[in-house]
Amino acid sequence: xxxxxxxxxxxxxxxxxxxxxxxxxxxxxxxxxxxxxxxxxxxxxxxxxxxxxxxxxxxxxxxxxxxxxxxxxxxxxxxxxxxxxxxxxxxxxxxxxxxxxxxxxxxxxxxxxxxxxxxxxxxxxxxxxxxxxxxxxxxxxxxxxxxxxxxxxxxxxxxxxxxxxxxxxxxxxxxxxxxxxxxxxxxxxxxxxxxxxxxxxxxxxxxxxxxxxxxxxxxxxxxxxxxxxxxxxxxxxxxxxxxxxxxxxxxxxxxxxxxxxxxxxxxxxxxxxxxxxxxxxxxxxxxxxxxxxxxxxxxxxxxxxxxxxxxxxxxxxxxxxxxxxxxxxxxxxxxxxxxxxxxxxxxxxxxxxxxxxxxxxxxxxxxxxxxxxxxxxxxxxxxxxxxxxxxxxxxxxxxxxxxxxxxxxxxxxxxxxxxxxxxxxxxxxxxxxxxxxxxxxxxxxxxxxxxxxxxxxxxxxxxxxxxxxxxxxxxxxxxxxxxxxxxxxxxxxxxxxxxxxxxxxxxxxxxxxxxxxxxxxxxxxxxxxxxxxxxxxxxxxxxxxxxxxxxxxxxxxxxxxxxxxxxxxxxx
Ligand code: ATP
Ligand code: MG
Numbered sequence: 110x111x112x113x114x115x116x117x118x119x120x121x122x123x124x125x126x127x128x129x130x131x132x133x134x135x136x137x138x139x140x141x142x143x144x145x146x147x148x149x150x151x152x153x154x155x156x157x158x159x160x161x162x163x164x165x166x167x168x169x170x171x172x173x174x175x176x177x178x179x180x181x182x183x184x185x186x187x188x189x190x191x192x193x194x195x196x197x198x199x200x201x202x203x204x205x206x207x208x209x210x211x212x213x214x215x216x217x218x219x220x221x222x223x224x225x226x227x228x229x230x231x232x233x234x235x236x237x238x239x240x241x242x243x244x245x246x247x248x249x250x251x252x253x254x255x256x257x258x259x260x261x262x263x264x265x266x267x268x269x270x271x272x273x274x275x276x277x278x279x280x281x282x283x284x285x286x287x288x289x290x291x292x293x294x295x296x297x298x299x300x301x302x303x304x305x306x307x308x309x310x311x312x313x314x315x316x317x318x319x320x321x322x323x324x325x326x327x328x329x330x331x332x333x334x335x336x337x338x339x340x341x342x343x344x345x346x347x348x349x350x351x352x353x354x355x356x357x358x359x360x361x362x363x364x365x366x367x368x369x370x371x372x373x374x375x376x377x378x379x380x381x382x383x384x385x386x387x388x389x390x391x392x393x394x395x396x397x398x399x400x401x402x403x404x405x406x407x408x409x410x411x412x413x414x415x416x417x418x419x420x421x422x423x424x425x426x427x428x429x430x431x432x433x434x435x436x437x438x439x440x441x442x443x444x445x446x447x448x449x450x451x452x453x454x455x456x457x458x459x460x461x462x463x464x465x466x467x468x469x470x471x472x473x474x475x476x477x478x479x480x481x482x483x484x485x486x487x488x489x490x491x492x493x494x495x496x497x498x499x500x501x502x503x504x505x506x507x508x509x510x511x512x513x514x515x516x517x518x519x520x521x522x523x524x525x526x527x528x529x530x531x532x533x534x535x536x537x538x539x540x541x542x543x544x545x546x547x548x549x550x551x552x553x554x555x556x557x558x559x560x561x562x563x564x565x566x567x568x569x570x571x572x573x574x575x576x577x578x579x580x581x582x583x584x585x586x587x588x589x590x591x592x593x594x595x596x597x598x599x600x601x602x603x604x605x606x607x608x609x610x611x612x613x614x615x616x617x618x619x620x621x622x623x624x625x626x627x628x629x630x631x632x633x634x635x636x637x638x639x640x641x642x643x644x645x646x647x648x649x650x651x652x653x654x655x656x657x658x659x660x661x662x663x664x665x666x667x668x669x670x671x672x673x674x675x676x677x678x679x680x681x
Pocket of ligand 2: 149
């Protein structure tokens with residue numbers, strides 16, 4: 110059974126779903142739904158690809174079909190095994206599974222070559238010996254029809270012979286190309302005898318040196334779809350003008366099925382750049398620390414930063430599928446991440462900028478392990494034990510030596526609630542020899558232990574750690590990578606890298622977290638109460654936990670355009 114969208118609910122628009130529903134009603138493709146996600150292994154996947162993954166795998170899931178993962182590996186020069194592996198890991202992480210349907214366009218090289226020969230034999234392809242520049246010139250433009258290549262009327266025999274010698278490696282790169290013989294006067298430039306095979310003497314990551322001719326994208330892609338029995342070939346809008354060529358390829362060789370190409374709008378966000386070419390520049394110029402740098406809009410970067418697959422899938426679903434390109438406000442993604450982390454991240458206490466505090470009425474050497482729930486509003490979701498001793502760390506910004514109006518945290522002589530403990534009063538401020546704040550001496554009101562303090566009006570609650578038990582951490586505070594809403598918008602002579610946010614990463618050393626996080630596995634996500642969401646980084650070692658700030662608790666960009674978030678604001 111198919112599930113048509115319910116008009117009564119506010120299901121986001123998805124015209125692809127409507128096409129599939131209609132196809133199933135008319136019995137097209139015998140009701141089958143076979144889609145594919147076809148990445149070129151020339152970079153890591155980014156959040157834009159997530160939309161294509163969700164659409165392809167999601168449609169197959171929804172309609173009881175299947176989705177293939179096919180690597181479009183027809184360009185040996187830019188493709189690498191590392192990318193093949195990272196792409197598979199990212200698709201899995203997003204929550205999708207291709208089962209046994211893992212394919213490589215390179216697996217079809219022999220077959221695609223056969224189809225090229227088939228075209229030559231039918232007089233529908235020829236070997237052209239113009240240079241690349243000449244081909245471009247002969248092609249004309251939008252206003253000017255193309256001119257036939259002088260090689261267009263080579264005989265079938267001559268074409269077969271030249272194509273065989275191209276394959277045998279007799280010619281240098283660029284000496285000849287195989288072109289489809291379509292129509293040099295077509296109003297669609299893609300139909301003006303497009304090259305379908307080129308010579309490229311490069312080692313391929315899978316076929317090694319077996320081939321020195323490689324199929325061009327349009328030819329390889331359409332025929333790979335047809336070979337695999339893809340029913341709905343979903344691609345982005347820039348391929349709309351390629352559709353006639355897609356159909357031409359499928360119609361003119363003997364493939365087992367006829368897929369339909371359907372174009373949808375790309376996903377794009379403000380404040381990030383989604384182009385593998387540009388992301389590669391960031392990596393190669395070492396502006397970021399690799400493809401999975403948590404500042405990157407790659408799926409591996411977002412994962413490392415602590416973004417969840419659920420949040421990303423949710424956003425892809427919410428923006429819908431349409432034919433109109435648009436740019437989505439990045440705060441929509443950030444909001445989805447925050448919302449999911451709020452619902453799922455255990456609360457713990459960490460201190461980024463420690464200030465020592467001594468509880469003068471707490472016996473030296475005494476430690477009490479307090480049971481503290483991970484979620485304040487639902488004790489059934491678990492708890493951990495937090496040690497309380499005489500010496501504590503609190504957040505430096507939770508203390509102000511001079512009180513100001515509206516200040517509800519600690520100051521000389523004022524009271525504040527210590528999370529999970531009770532009310533303390535600041536009795537004395539101790540300075541070091543240089544006159545710098547060294548520690549606070551406070552008393553704990555034992556009557557207020559356990560949360561009950563009838564009649565006591567204390568507005569502020571602060572987080573803390575037992576100094577003797579606190580685990581040292583390195584906190585990497587991440588923020589948006591670019592300061593500009595459209596980072597690709599650069600003045601003349603400028604470069605998009607100039608639009609980077611210099612404060613997109615601030616490394617905080619000398620910070621601490623409660624001992625419950627000892628040995629936490631990379632990928633563990635928590636909320637540091639009152640600060641932000643954090644995720645344990647794989648750089649962590651036995652002696653030092655490294656945590657990445659995934660996102661602040663509130664949107665610090667909402668107020669001022671173009672201003673990076675400062676420190677996360679604590680509650681007053
Ligand atoms: P980029 O434009 O970032 O270099 P690409 O399109 O060259 O990416 P591919 O590996 O060819 O990268 O993409 C695999 C699939 O993902 C294609 O079907 C492509 O149309 C789709 N895709 C790429 N970018 C987006 C995006 N921003 N939104 C939705 N789908 C996308
Ligand atoms: Mg592409």
